[in-house]
Amino acid sequence: MFALGIDIGGTSIKGGIVNNKGKLFDTFKMPVTKDENQDKTVKKLIRLVKRFLKEYHYKNEDIIGVGCGVPGIIDSTNGIVTFSGNLKWHNFALKRVLEEGLGFPVKITNDANAAALAEAKYGSGSKYKSFLMVTLGTGIGSGIFVDGKLYEGNLGKGAEFGHSLLVMDGRQCACGRKGCLEAYASATALVKDTRAMMEFHKDSLLWKVSEELGSVNARVPFIAAREGDKYAIELVDMYVKYLSEGLINYFNTFRPEAVILSGGIAEEGEFLISKIRNYCQTHDYGLKMCPSVDIVKSSVGYDSGKIGAAALFFD
Ligand SMILES: [Zn+2]
Incomplete structure (x- = not known):
């Protein structure tokens, strides 16, 4: 059982395939261009993820979903990035945009919450x-x-x-x-x-x-x-x-x-x-x-x- 984990940061977006034991497999990374708008950055990300999954031969049925950690104030219930100062993202329906673009279920949370979840399940x-x-x-x-x-x-x-x-x-x-x-x-x-x-x-x-x-x-x-x-x-x-x-x-x-x-x-x-x-x-x-x-x-x-x-x- 695999999920795709994406860590969105102020300077780069990193992602990778993770199994339910917390083991990380293939990864990708893309730079975030300063002052690029949120739609453009995420469109690029969607194209990259599609290429990545194809390149590493993952089939759609291998992936149960895409989880995303984003810095800033995140409405995880509705999947909206309310505000991210680092990224200059504002009221962005990230969950919907990614689901439409990738065709997988998507969940988003604050990046620190994601790190805490990893630590809770697999770490200290x-x-x-x-x-x-x-x-x-x-x-x-x-x-x-x-x-x-x-x-x-x-x-x-x-x-x-x-x-x-x-x-x-x-x-x-x-x-x-x-x-x-x-x-x-x-x-x-x-x-x-x-x-x-x-x-x-x-x-x-x-x-x-x-x-x-x-x-x-x-x-x-x-x-x-x-x-x-x-x-x-x-x-x-x-x-x-x-x-x-x-x-x-x-x-x-x-x-x-x-x-x-x-x-x-x-x-x-x-x-x-x-x-x-x-x-x-x-x-x-x-x-x-x-x-x-x-x-x-x-x-x-x-x-x-x-x-x-x-x-x-x-x-
Ligand atoms: Zn403060």
Whole structure:
């Protein structure tokens, strides 16, 4: 039993054939041209998928459906991309257009929800019934699993943990509000903080590491902190505090069994995760009375978007 999983991103669209055990087979990728309109991009995608299925000799009866993960505000119930800032898509009936173009049943969801579904079925989440998956990238994506089911909220528009409030009247967030967790704990925010720290401390190792990596990116403070640079350690500690305080809000609302971290920053592994664990264990309200929350790294990794989108048909 196969489904086609498609992961739509701001710079490329990736897809692949996935079986009901979460194994990925043949794949394709196409670039997304900036400022191309939504109809044109999806027409191109439909032509590519048809060619792809033919080239790899898949028959229509082999595929039970096409699952699609899209960044932004998605009405999964009606199959509509309400708004995607990265793609500049607006009120787009993606499910209908793909179904008409491809002739398969189509399901769509938010890309972070798709990744969480992959993790729940085939990865670190498989041993938990309730967890929060947080993707630490350009923004903060999140997927919520409650009692073994993906929780999307009314019309599929929930699970926007990154836009929960961390600081009243705080930093400007990309969503238009101020003080969201994303404005403090995304990779973008960490890079901004790193640049600011560098401006004040020309003697910091942050400068040398940035030079070696060719840019100031989110790995810079972690590399310099591992080497003992006090300014980098300060940055990492602040980052841990921002993210952990956000997580504790979630713990106190949902009390999940686990948090699964994914995205570029999660690749820092135990160096970062042990600090988050420590912070949460000492600051979590009701610590002594409540079960603790496991904090772990995602295990499905790079292909989770495609695998999770396909898994919409194996749920
Ligand atoms: Zn926001």
